[in-house]
Amino acid sequence: MYRNDTVLPFFGILFGVALWYMAYLDGEHIARLAGHTPEELSVGQLGLITFGIVFFLFGAIGYISAWLEGSELRPGKHEPPGGVVPMVVIFLLVLLLAGLSGLFVNAIVYGLTEGPVKPAFMGQLAAAILLVMTLLLVVFKKFFVPDEVLVEDEHSEVPW
Amino acid sequence: MNQNIERIEVYLDESNEPLQVLTSPPFKVTLDSSQIPDGPHTLRVVTTFKGGQTEEEIVEFEVDNLPSPFIDGIDDGQQVRGPVEFEIVTGDYAAPLARGGLSIIGAVLSALLVLGLVWFYFAFSPSAREIVVEKGAAPAAAAHEGAVAGDAAAGKELYAAQCASCHGQNAEGAFGPALAGAAIVGNAEQFNSIVKGGTGSGMPPFAQLSDKELADLRAYLGSLGGGEAAAPAAAGEVDPALMSEGEKIYLTSCASCHQPNGAGVATFPALAGNEKLADKDLVIDRTLNGKVPMPGFGDQLSDEQVAAVATYIRNSWGNAFGPVSPADVAAKR
Missing domain, CATH: 2.60.40 (Immunoglobulin-like)
Known part of the structure; x- marks a missing residue:
């Protein structure tokens, strides 16, 4: 039967973290050699971080699937549990999303009128907005969207 | 109730x-x-x-105790021809939930193993240490290399065995250029790089020679002539005023591609240690007419200026190919 296994996602995340750790140690190494911490990432670090992100996303998708759908997909209609707590969580996340979006627009306007805003700040803000949106979707799907599972052949070795 | x-x-x-x-x-x-x-x-x-x-x-x-069958391989309203293969799949509500996933202990052990290996590599691997030696200790190594004492007698034997057939019995030059008193002998780094890597045209690489042997060779060749100072004399007197004029033009017009130190970059060739510069006509022709992607400077520079810059590149950074006169340039226009 179709399974949302968490073994592969675990190793995906573990290897992702290991690659980031390598990039970090590589940076320490370079700093030791150069006598100071360079402002830019080295090409090697960029490569390690990129593959780290790929592995991490692979694992995160697996874990989210397992949480949303359970470790196994049983055929039939599945009614969502609903509940007050997820509703409150969604309300808070929407507030946070509105706040972050407002801050983002404000930062653009500030950048145009008062002077440049650090690109890293804008990037982190955009990333936070996307993360909050993702969390909203995930919580909404888990607690408020009914599901129907059909019996289907398992086509792939990858379990999600 | x-x-x-x-x-x-x-x-x-x-x-x-x-x-x-x-x-x-x-x-x-x-x-x-x-x-x-x-x-x-x-x-x-x-x-x-x-x-x-x-x-x-x-x-x-x-x-709903019995799962509905799902037909895999043939769809509603699909047109089919010839034999058609399809499968009927059914689920099993009663199947026990498969136990999967890692135990906490397994997860912690795997994490420790993987992250520990990464740490171990950076902390103890000889190849990780090699990087430290290569990059961190480069200046010290270079200084040390310069200090390798060459043995002229050993160098003479080595020269006779490996080099004399092309460069002449007494390094006076034959098929290959003269080495006695050549400026390149004074420049250890360039000398070693040419001997070990070859020139790509004519001279084969001698990668098997150790640093000690290279030092011996340089000691022997250095004992034959005056080294760097004697080079211009060997190739003809170079006027210092012409050199300084040439340097100015070089820095304005040429250095952006060929680099101020003549080392070249990317597709722009190095001029330092470039044996093609021995060909005076080639240098003048390239300076006047260029060669894609290099532009010609014939309409920007006078004969004197072309002669100055040609003299400068032929006699800088260890090159010692002698002067170029304005008359040479005028003849090539």
Whole structure:
């Protein structure tokens, strides 16, 4: 039967973290050699971080699937549990999303009128907005969207 | 609990025979849905109160014990020809939940192993240390290399065995250029790089020679002539004023591609240690007319300026190919 296994996602995340750790140690190494911490990432670090992100996303998708759908997909209609707590969580996340979006627009306007805003700040803000949106979707799907599972052949070795 | 309830009868579908009759609490009913067919059903609960009054409650529900088959390989309305293969798949509600996933201990051990290996590599691997040696200790190594004492006698033997066939018995030059007193002998880094890597045209690489042997060779060749100082004399006197004029033009017009130190970059060739510069006509031609992607400077520079810059590149950074005169340039225009 179709399974949302968490073994592969675990190793995906573990290897992702290991690659980031390598990039970090590589940076320490370079700093030791150069006598100071360079402002830019080295090409090697960029490569390690990129593959780290790929592995991490692979694992995160697996874990989210397992949480949303359970470790196994049983055929039939599945009614969502609903509940007050997820509703409150969604309300808070929407507030946070509105706040972050407002801050983002404000930062653009500030950048145009008062002077440049650090690109890293804008990037982190955009990333936070996307993360909050993702969390909203995930919580909404888990607690408020009914599901129907059909019996289907398992086509792939990858379990999600 | 209501004291007025006399009995409760539970009927399934249209049956007149009650499924169960309850007369005292708890009014609990167990219905085994696996004993009734899949599909819609009705549960009728008739409550009879003391005094004869009755109340009826009807609940509709659906039994789904058997999973519907799924046809894999042929779709609704699909056109087919010839033999068609399809599979009918069914799920199993009763299948036990597969136990999967890592135990906490397994997860922690794997994490420790993987992250520990990464740390171990950076902390102890000889190849990780090599990087430290290569990059961190480069200046010290270079200084040390310069300090390698060459043995002229050993160098002479080596020269006779490996070099004399091309560069002449006494390094006076033959098929290859003269090395006695050549400026390149004074430049250890360039000398070693040419000997070990070859020139790509004419001279083969001698990568098997050790640093000590290279130092021996340089000691021997250095003992033959005056080294760097003697080079211009060997190739013809170079006017210092012409060199300084040439340097100015070089830095303005040439250095952006060929680099201020003549090392070149990307597709722009190095001029330092470039043996093609020995060909005076080639240098003048390239300076005047260029060669894609290099532009020609014939209409920007006078004969004197071209001569100055040609002299400068032919006699800088260890090059010692002698001067170029304005008359040479005029002849090539």
